[in-house]
Amino acid sequence: MNKGTGVGTGPTAAAAAAAAQKQKTMMQRVETDIAVIVDNFTQLVNVAQVNDPPVRNSQESFMMEMRAARMVQAADSLLKLVSELKQTAIFSGFASLNDHVEQRTTEFNQQAERTDRMLARIGEEAAASLKELESHYYSSAQRTPDTA
Amino acid sequence: MDGNLEISLDKLPIKRLESIEENGVERYPSDSSYDEKRVSLIRRIDFAWALEDDEERERKKRQKKSSKDASATWQWQSMVENLQLAHQELSVIIDLINTVDANDAVTVAGMTRPKPLPNEVLSDLAASAATKLQCYRQLGKYFKQSAKALEEQIAREARFYGALIRLQQNWKVKRQRLASAASSSEGFIIDLFDNSLYDSAAMCRPSSLSTIRVDHDSAGMLAINLPPNSCRSLHFGFLGVHSADIPKELGKIRTRGSVEQCTREREKESVSDDEYIKETHTLLREVHQSIFDDQVFEMLNREAFNQSIGVNVTGIRENYLQLSIGQGNTLFISLVPSSKGDDQDAANTQDSESAIVPLDSFDNVKLEEGKHGTSKRKWGFPNRTSCEIYLQQIVHEHAFVKAKDKPNLSGTRVSGQSGKDGPGLLGHFCLSLAHRIFSNRVLVELENVVCRVPYLHLMTHPTWHSQTSSWTIFLKVPQSILHAESQSLKSDFQNMKDAVKSQFRTKVVVNDDRINVEGDGAPNVVSLFKRSSENISSVNKYECDLADLPVIILLQAASQVICWLHEEALMVGIKTNRDFLCLTFELEQGDTVSLVAHVNPEDIKGGITWWLVMEDGSTDDWKLQMDMYDGASEYRKFLGHLTLDVLYSTLMDLVSLCGGGRNH
Numbered sequence: 001m002n003k004g005t006g007v008g009t010g011p012t013a014a015a016a017a018a019a020a021q022k023q024k025t026m027m028q029r030v031e032t033d034i035a036v037i038v039d040n041f042t043q044l045v046n047v048a049q050v051n052d053p054p055v056r057n058s059q060e061s062f063m064m065e066m067r068a069a070r071m072v073q074a075a076d077s078l079l080k081l082v083s084e085l086k087q088t089a090i091f092s093g094f095a096s097l098n099d100h101v102e103q104r105t106t107e108f109n110q111q112a113e114r115t116d117r118m119l120a121r122i123g124e125e126a127a128a129s130l131k132e133l134e135s136h137y138y139s140s141a142q143r144t145p146d147t148a
Numbered sequence: 149m150d151g152n153l154e155i156s157l158d159k160l161p162i163k164r165l166e167s168i169e170e171n172g173v174e175r176y177p178s179d180s181s182y183d184e185k186r187v188s189l190i191r192r193i194d195f196a197w198a199l200e201d202d203e204e205r206e207r208k209k210r211q212k213k214s215s216k217d218a219s220a221t222w223q224w225q226s227m228v229e230n231l232q233l234a235h236q237e238l239s240v241i242i243d244l245i246n247t248v249d250a251n252d253a254v255t256v257a258g259m260t261r262p263k264p265l266p267n268e269v270l271s272d273l274a275a276s277a278a279t280k281l282q283c284y285r286q287l288g289k290y291f292k293q294s295a296k297a298l299e300e301q302i303a304r305e306a307r308f309y310g311a312l313i314r315l316q317q318n319w320k321v322k323r324q325r326l327a328s329a330a331s332s333s334e335g336f337i338i339d340l341f342d343n344s345l346y347d348s349a350a351m352c353r354p355s356s357l358s359t360i361r362v363d364h365d366s367a368g369m370l371a372i373n374l375p376p377n378s379c380r381s382l383h384f385g386f387l388g389v390h391s392a393d394i395p396k397e398l399g400k401i402r403t404r405g406s407v408e409q410c411t412r413e414r415e416k417e418s419v420s421d422d423e424y425i426k427e428t429h430t431l432l433r434e435v436h437q438s439i440f441d442d443q444v445f446e447m448l449n450r451e452a453f454n455q456s457i458g459v460n461v462t463g464i465r466e467n468y469l470q471l472s473i474g475q476g477n478t479l480f481i482s483l484v485p486s487s488k489g490d491d492q493d494a495a496n497t498q499d500s501e502s503a504i505v506p507l508d509s510f511d512n513v514k515l516e517e518g519k520h521g522t523s524k525r526k527w528g529f530p531n532r533t534s535c536e537i538y539l540q541q542i543v544h545e546h547a548f549v550k551a552k553d554k555p556n557l558s559g560t561r562v563s564g565q566s567g568k569d570g571p572g573l574l575g576h577f578c579l580s581l582a583h584r585i586f587s588n589r590v591l592v593e594l595e596n597v598v599c600r601v602p603y604l605h606l607m608t609h610p611t612w613h614s615q616t617s618s619w620t621i622f623l624k625v626p627q628s629i630l631h632a633e634s635q636s637l638k639s640d641f642q643n644m645k646d647a648v649k650s651q652f653r654t655k656v657v658v659n660d661d662r663i664n665v666e667g668d669g670a671p672n673v674v675s676l677f678k679r680s681s682e683n684i685s686s687v688n689k690y691e692c693d694l695a696d697l698p699v700i701i702l703l704q705a706a707s708q709v710i711c712w713l714h715e716e717a718l719m720v721g722i723k724t725n726r727d728f729l730c731l732t733f734e735l736e737q738g739d740t741v742s743l744v745a746h747v748n749p750e751d752i753k754g755g756i757t758w759w760l761v762m763e764d765g766s767t768d769d770w771k772l773q774m775d776m777y778d779g780a781s782e783y784r785k786f787l788g789h790l791t792l793d794v795l796y797s798t799l800m801d802l803v804s805l806c807g808g809g810r811n812h
Contacts, residue, residue, distance in 0.1 A: 050277045057279050061279070064283055065286075079305075083309075090309065090316060090321070091322075123610065127608075130610075131607060131608070
């Protein structure tokens with residue numbers, strides 16, 4: 001994120017602090033989610049031991065389902081975080097956006113100038129062609145009606 | 149159990165004499181204790197039937213085994229049998245427990261778990277392991293399904309954000325804060341409003357299409373859905389020439405319709421993401437153009453209510469403006485909604501034919517040449533598409549470009565289109581169109597004249613000004629005459645002089661609706677009253693009407709021919725008198741012979757005819773008697789339409805006649 005890296009280059013101190021806080025929050029979320037995934041997966045592996053009482057096995061199966069659901073939930077949370085990061089990249093990449101806008105503006109201005117020059121050239125060529133055609137037309141005998 | 153029910157009868161619970169001793173003592177059986185009674189009751193339960201059944205079952209099993217060794221056995225048969233045995237045993241135990249419960253005499257003292265057999269331990273362990281394995285397998289399936297769903301979600305988001313990033317390269321994408329959480333659309337909008345003109349008095353109302361919501365379609369790709377007929381386009385035409393109901397041509401509607409159709413049919417996987425993004429760009433461009441057309445129309449509406457030069461509103465209604473631009477011409481500007489492209493193919497084809505032809509007005513002229521009646525009103529209308537483009541261009545240039553170039557410090561924005569100082573944009577547009585129509589008519593008249601006179605050439609001078617047009621009519625002396633003259637002359641100075649006079653020019657300039665004619669070769673006006681012409685070529689400038697233009701041009705050309713003949717005669721040493729359209733040679737005894745030009749714009753064979761008029765010295769009347777048209781008079785002869793070569797030959801004949809007469 002540009003806001004997080006460019007401290008003194010443009011954004012204000014409040015915006016930089018907000019960006020840092022947001023970054024910290026996201027990192028905490030990432031760590032939390034990954035910790036949840038790891039813990040639950042560890043528990044799943046530990047529960048692999050077969051116990052004598054069948055009742056305990058049923059209890060463990062319910063627990064495994066719960067931990068699996070928690071893992072999936074944590075993965076979904078990570079994906080949402082990735083979406084947020086993408087949105088932040090889209091809407092906060094001001095430097096790249098501005099560069100791109102300037103580049104496009106320059107391209108369009110150049111294209112406009114080229115178009116104007118081309119139009120002027122077309123006008124000049126049309127005028128020259130018109131002059132030549134008029135000269136040929138009025139010099140030819142076809143344009144005069146038959147006079148008896 | 150068997151069908152036969154065995155019944156056992158208990159003895160009556162009375163004391164029965166067991167024995168009598170010799171001494172007469174009666175002995176009764178001792179009373180059994182409670183425990184003994186219970187045990188006896190338990191012993192009365194007959195398990196023989198169960199044992200018999202077991203023995204019979206084993207016997208049958210052996211028989212079956214022996215009989216069915218060759219055939220295939222069901223793999224679960226043994227398990228079924230074991231389960232049945234277990235069920236029977238459980239039934240027995242349950243019956244026993246129920247009997248014990250029902251009978252207060254017998255109670256269960258305690259139960260001990262039987263010592264498990266080795267195979268039972270292993271089978272329990274195997275069952276537990278299988279159960280756990282099954283749990284893990286279910287977990288695995290769950291994880292796979294979740295992974296697949298998450299992958300699909302990742303792919304959908306990648307497509308969506310990839311497309312959004314690509315759209316952001318060209319459009320302003322904003323994030324919309326939604327009140328409801330967990331919405332599937334993430335709340336993105338595309339802002340098409342140009343806020344640089346927000347402070348402008350001309351455009352302060354953003355269009356309803358300025359913000360477009362970005363949605364998801366069923367495939368996860370971003371989708372832009374517009375309400376039908378939300379886009380409108382500018383429609384321009386001339387009243388009486390173009391219909392106000394014909395929708396916009398040039399395939400714009402077809403483009404919009406096809407793009408909307410593509411967005412509706414987005415489910416087809418054959419359309420790649422690149423093509424879809426291109427179509428989305430096209431759709432957004434169409435919407436942007438529609439917004440621009442709305443702004444143009446709004447600006448024109450505002451200017452129509454301000455009195456300015458060139459603006460004369462004759463009709464107004466919703467999304468429709470009608471203006472009169474003078475000379476009986478009326479135009480209309482309207483906003484029409486984009487209709488379905490498929491239904492307008494015929495109209496588009498018809499309109500495209502008329503749109504492609506650049507000078508359809510001139511085609512009408514060629515077809516209707518000679519008819520100068522009511523068809524005159526249809527002449528000279530410029531191409532409708534070019535007018536639309538011109539209107540959009542001047543609005544864009546004067547409203548958008550100038551607004552962005554001006555500094556934002558000034559509080560009041562001077563648009564430069566106030567009616568007090570001059571025509572605004574609309575006035576300028578109307579004046580330009582009026583001039584264009586008028587200049588086309590002028591050109592038609594000029595061409596009609598020039599085409600009929602072989603020695604006149606017309607040349608167009610593009611002025612690149614919207615309200616000024618210019619032409620030059622050249623009267624060129626043929627090359628052969630020049631070459632013949634150059635052989636008789638000795639000095640280069642004379643050659644140069646002849647080269648300068650080898651052509652006469654008449655310049656026609658149209659400013660708005662004023663025709664200015666400027667030509668050389670006419671005699672000095674003052675000398676006309678003195679009945680003598682000074683040998684000075686002067687340039688005449690005057691204005692005229694459209695109706696008088698052909699006559700003026702023909703008069704100018706005829707006077708230039710007379711001027712040229714006069715110079716030729718002077719060059720060979722013959723003094724002649726030149727009037728406006730008459731060249732007079734003096735013969736002996738005061739007789740004169742004159743070569744007179746007669747112009748007639750209605751003459752389709754040529755506008756200039758020539759007469760030869762002879763006057764004797766006693767005649768004081770210089771005027772031609774035009775009622776003798778056939779030239780049969782002894783004083784005048786009709787020569788007809790003559791080329792410059794023939795005129796030169798005629799001149800030489802007259803010169804020789806003058807010279808021969810003098811010699812005599």
